[in-house]
Structures are given as C-alpha cells and as structure tokens.
C-alpha cells in the first residue's frame with residue numbers, strides 16, 4: 341500500500357515537497373494501528389513528523405484500515421518519535437550530533453551518467469562537471485538557474501555524488517534553501533545557533549538548492565550571507581541553484597545578489613526537440629528493464645518529444661504512465677494508445693493560440709491588411725480570409741462565438757457562425773482551400 345499512499349501524498353503535498361520529504365521514506369509495517377515509517381536521517385524524520393504526519397496518517401488510515409499513530413524511525417534506530425493523531429507539536433528532538441544528518445539524501449538516479457546533454461544544457465553540464473572534478477577552485481560560487489524541471493536538482497546531486505567519490509574525506513553538504521531555513525529556525529529555537537554556525541562553517545563544499553526560497557526571509561538571508569562569505573573567504577566551493585538569475589530574485593538583498601553573481605552564472609535553457617528525444621530514449625532503455633517484453637511502435641517517442649514541451653519532469657511522468665498502462669493492458673505502445681492514455685497531458689501542452697495571432701497569420705498569408713480582419717469590407721478577397729480566420733479561431737481556441745465576434749470588430753455571433761459554416765462547406769469541396777487551412781494551422785501550431 342505504500343506505493344498507493346505515496347501517490348496520494350504526492351497529490352496532497354505537491355511534487356517538490358514530495359520529492360524532498362516523502363520520497364525518501366519507507367513504510368516498514370503497520371502493527372495494532374501504529375504505522376512505522378523509516379527515515380534515512382533524523383533531520384528528515386523530525387521535519388516530516390512535524391509537518392506531514394497528519395497527512396500520512398490520514399492516507400494510511402484510508403488505504404489500510406485503522407491507523408491511529410505514525411511512528412518515525414531513523415535507520416540507526418537511535419531516535420523514535422511518535423506522532424499520535426491530532427497531537428500537539430512535539431518538543432524538539434535531541435539535536436543531531438553528526439553532520440551526516442545535515443545533508444539531504446541524494447537521489448541515486450541523479451548522476452552525470454543519467455544526465456542527457458544537449459544544446460540547452462551543455463554549458464551548465466560542463467560547469468557542473470568541472471566543479472565536481474575539483475582541483476583548484478575555479479568558479480566560486482557556481483550559480484545554476486533555470487525553469488522548473490530542467491535538471492537543476494539532478495545536476496546538484498550529480499556534483500555532490502561525484503565529489504564524494506573523488507574526495508571521500510571532503511565534507512559535502514547538500515540541502516535545499518528550505519532545509520537551510522528550517523535548520524536555522526530550529527537552532528534559534530533551541531538556542532544552538534553557535535553550533536549551527538560551526539557546522540556549516542566546517543564543510544568543504546556547500547550546495548544550496550532553490551535559493552529563491554529564502555527571498556523575503558530576512559534573518560535566514562542574513563545567516564546565509566554570513567555562511568556564504570565565510571566559506572568563500574576560506575576558499576571553499578559553493579554551488580547554488582535557483583529558478584531565475586541572481587539579479588532577478590525579488591526580495592533578496594542587493595549585497596547577496598551581487599555575491600551570488602561573482603562566480604560563474606550559467607542557465608539551463610528550455611529543452612529543444614533533440615534533447616527531449618534523447619531523454620526519452622534513455623528513459624525508455626531503463627523502463628525496458630522494468631517492463632521487459634513491451635513493444636514500442638516507431639514514432640511514439642518522436643511524437644512525445646514534439647508534443648510535450650513543458651518540462652522534463654512532465655515528459656518523464658508521461659512516459660512512465662504510458663509504460664505502466666501498456667503493461668497493464670498487455671498491449672504494444674502505439675500512437676493511438678499514446679494519444680488516448682496521455683490525453684490530459686497532451687491537452688495541457690497544446691500551444692495556446694490567440695485570436696490575434698490567427699488574424700495576423702491569415703492576413704499575412706493572403707496579403708491583406710490586419711485592419712481588414714476587423715473592418716467592414718465585403719469584397720471576396722478580404723471577406724474570405726476573414727472567414728478563414730473566424731473558422732480557425734473557433735477550431736483552435738476555446739473562445740465562444742460571441743467572444744470571437746467581439747474580436748472581429750464587434751460582429752454578431754450569428755455572423756461568426758455563418759463564416760465558420762461557410763468555410764466548413766468550402767473545405768470539403770475545395771482541395772486547395774483545405775490545403776491552405778492545413779498549412780495555416782501548422783504554422784500557428786509551430
């Protein structure tokens with residue numbers, strides 16, 4: 341049931357929090373209404389029991405039958421925190437003495453080997469490799485930024501792992517900015533700020549993921565700034581990621597922004613078709629191990645690479661679902677099945693076309709003025725393209741007829757309906773018109 345519970349929890353807490361907090365947990369058993377959850381570190385169990393124990397309890401109770409308590413265990417079994425249903429927030433757990441508990445768990449799938457390199461991420465990848473290979477500190481800090489799901493966390497984990505392999509004695513500290521803040525706030529509360537500072541200042545490599553999170557959190561920013569400066573002054577490597585460039589992070593102090601920029605700043609660009617296809621091929625190879633014997637029709641991966649452009653996480657999720665579905669149905673993965681099984685994802689990824697864009701493209705194509713689209717002229721050379729634009733607006737946007745009418749110079753919805761019908765009729769009779777419309781549609785979808 342843990343698999344099912346994880347799915348539900350992911351919906352409740354969101355993908356990112358899920359990946360950070362719930363993903364590393366394992367359900368080890370349910371005994372007399374007490375579910376036992378194993379956590380890799382005490383830090384994690386502490387945070388999860390404080391923030392997510394109610395959610396976990398509810399989900400397990402629903403899926404498994406009566407569960408009244410959730411008990412969190414760290415692997416070492418040294419701490420055992422019990423969260424009863426509706427319990428008050430607990431006293432702080434005894435402070436972790438070992439810094440291994442400070443660093444967030446690394447995802448074993450996020451390695452350099454599994455990272456597909458293409459034009460959009462080659463610079464970020466090269467910089468990450470260089471830093472991971474160590475040697476004299478070259479870029480400090482290394483600042484990686486880019487949109488959601490483009491591989492920032494993947495690269496961060498890959499760097500951390502690589503450094504640990506190459507320099508086992510190095511103290512690598514990887515954590516999200518959210519975790520940094522949590523540790524800091526906890527230290528303030530427990531009056532152990534000195535220990536906190538000490539811990540951070542003895543690391544050889546500090547990696548902070550999603551630093552935009554501490555924007556607007558003044559005292560955490562302040563502490564981060566001091567930690568950062570101390571480490572840089574000692575020549576320690578720092579690696580930071582964010583969802584945007586340093587200069588564009590709002591509510592971040594200028595002196596921090598400028599410190600963040602003083603090393604190397606590289607961005608991960610949105611993926612292109614080739615990169616998406618490469619990622620799909622590599623994921624397919626690993627899925628084949630998981631689902632042996634599954635047949636994949638030619639063209640399916642190309643179709644997905646064309647159609648799902650939002651981010652790599654969505655792309656992976658789509659492929660995962662497709663393989664699971666096909667294996668359940670015991671069928672080959674065909675284009676038809678892909679379209680059926682991923683209808684929602686494909687729809688969400690459809691490029692949104694505006695009526696204005698349609699009018700512009702159609703006017704351009706027929707060499708008429710854009711103003712004629714909304715103007716009153718009734719000559720065929722203008723009226724026909726205008727009707728084609730109405731038709732495409734109806735087909736390609738979710739606007740209603742009255743709305744479309746308004747965008748066409750305040751025409752009545754019956755006029756729009758008439759135009760749409762007219763083109764539908766002509767289309768079936770007139771091959772060259774049909775081809776024109778297909779071409780326009782493709783141009784607009786591109």
Ligand code: ADP
Nearest residue numbers: 454455456488489490491492493494619652653
């Ligand atoms: P971010 O931290 O930028 O939001 P992640 O690093 O979490 O994104 O990436 C989201 C998912 O996409 C992860 O499962 C990651 O492994 C995968 N991914 C992203 N970029 C690549 C790539 N170039 N090659 C292989 N997998 C990738």
Ligand code: MG
Nearest residue numbers: 492493549550
């Ligand atoms: Mg991330």
